Amino acid sequence: MSPDEELLMHLYNGFNARDMEAVLAKMHPEVVWANGMDGGYVYGRDGVRNYWTRQWAIIDPRVQPTRFSSGAGGATEVEVHQTVRNLQGNVVIDRMVGHIFRIEDGLIVRFDIRE
Numbered sequence: 001m002s003p004d005e006e007l008l009m010h011l012y013n014g015f016n017a018r019d020m021e022a023v024l025a026k027m028h029p030e031v032v033w034a035n036g037m038d039g040g041y042v043y044g045r046d047g048v049r050n051y052w053t054r055q056w057a058i059i060d061p062r063v064q065p066t067r068f069s070s071g072a073g074g075a076t077e078v079e080v081h082q083t084v085r086n087l088q089g090n091v092v093i094d095r096m097v098g099h100i101f102r103i104e105d106g107l108i109v110r111f112d113i114r115e
Helices: 003-017 020-024 044-058
Strands: 027-034 041-043 059-070 076-086 091-104 107-114
Touching: 003 020, 003 059, 003 076, 003 091, 020 044, 027 044, 041 044, 044 059, 059 091
Parallel strands: 027 107
Antiparallel strands: 027 041, 059 076, 076 091, 091 107
8 A cells, every 4th residue: 555545544544433633633734625515625624623523413424445546646536435324323325436635745735526
């Protein structure tokens, strides 16, 4: 596994464990992060923290990477199995999505979603 893939596995494992601070530490302070719930982006670690806090209060998302590949311009693309449950435990989304990461100096600087 490449260093970028190891970083992203740490990110996915931390996200699924709801270890927010460990995951945020792997992001650039001014990270640009896709807002999968509302569209658009959130900015900076505090923006991601607020987004996830709000998200986890209303749904229970889980993401499992299935494939890593190199994308355009040095991006890392990840095929992800995404399962979202409501707070009662019922599945509301079960699908494959693409995640695109830009990583610089060992930190995530940008995250995009490809449907």
